[in-house]
Amino acid sequence: MVHRRPSLASRMLVLLLLCIPSPLPAKDTVTWMEAVFPPFYIQSGANQEQGYGDIVTDILQEHLSDYEHEEVITNITRHFYKFKQGEKVCSAGLYKTAERDAFMYFSIPSFITLPPVLIIKKENIANFGHQTTVPLADVLANKGLMIGLAKDRSYGKTLDAILEQHKGQGNLVEFTGQELSFNLFQMLLRNRLDGIIGLPEEALYQAEQMGIRGQVLTLTLAENLQNYDGWMSSVGCSKNAWGKEMIEKINAILLEQRPTERYRAAYERWLDAGSIEQYRKAYSEVFLKTRP
Known part of the structure; x- marks a missing residue:
């Protein structure tokens, strides 16, 4: 049998093939679920993508460079459908609840914000006893007051428990939709609602955008x-092996980034001057001390 040596051309072809780099595996994609809740997320206008949720999501994406990232804007009910389906989705700022714990893994706290308030028309303060601090339970017990809130949104365990006790009452109305914050304020101005449960910075932002800053008031709950x-x-991701790995990586990023000025300023810039001292105290004494 005659063994022929490979030709020079054949040997060169083999060498060339060996030198060609193998294609890199495609990056995994994380879908970040967002809602229209300025100034948490801001999708349009002069401050587009400068909401505190936008900034923190950017920080997380910058430190998760091994992944591709995309954002999807939809209502909260649709968010939860994707989580329940086990899709590769995360969201930057969600209250941890027993219901959500069934289909999400949660990070250590990603935000500390001033707590939810009751937003009312200033001229209607008499309906609330001329008080600037009111118990939510007492407000809801007054069937003459119509209170609006976002469907499927959590307001923290304490308030959620009270809302659950009054669920189904005719004076506690849940709403959904894309421009929810704006629509709730419109109903407040038209006296279709006596109050809205929301975050104080949402009230300030929306009132300024609508030119009604002097007409609304926030009551401490x-x-x-x-x-x-x-x-x-916290950051929430789907409750599967992928989500568990993501949360472990996100926790490490949060521990590193939360002490930075950029991170703290993401929310602080939306506060009125009188709230900053209280916020910084809670940030350093409570928020930064949370661990996995």
Whole structure:
């Protein structure tokens, strides 16, 4: 049998093939679920993508460079459908609840915000006894007051428990939709609602955008003075092996980034000057001390 040596051309072809780099595996894609809740997320206008949720999501994406990232804007009900389906989705700021724990893994706190308040028309303060601090339970017990809130949104364990007790009442109305914050304010101005449950910076932002800053007032909810439950929220990812790995990586990023000025300023820039001292105290004494 005659063995022929490979030709020079054949040997060169083999060498060339060996030198060609193998194609890199495609990056995994994380879908970040967002909602229209300025100034948490801001999708349009002069401050587009400068909401505190936008900034923190950017920080996480920058440190998860091994992944591709995309954002999807939809209502909260649709968010939860994707989580329940086990898709590769995360969201930057969610309250941890027993219901959500069934289909999400949660990070350490990713945000500390001033707690939810009751937003009213200033001219209607008499309906609330001329008080600037009111118990939510007492407000809901007054069937003459119509209170609006976002469907499927959590307001922290303490307030959620009270809302659950009053669920189905004719004076507690849940709403859904894309421009929910704006629509709730419209109903408040038209006296279709007596109050809205929301975050104070949402009230300030929306009122300024609508040119009604002097017409609205926020009332402290007495139940939020008992603990920090309504102050802190976390990153949530789907409850599967992929989500568990993501949360472990996100926890490491949060521990590194939360002490930075950029991270703290993401939310602080939306506060009025009188709230900053209180916020920084809670940030350093409570928020930064949370661990996995």
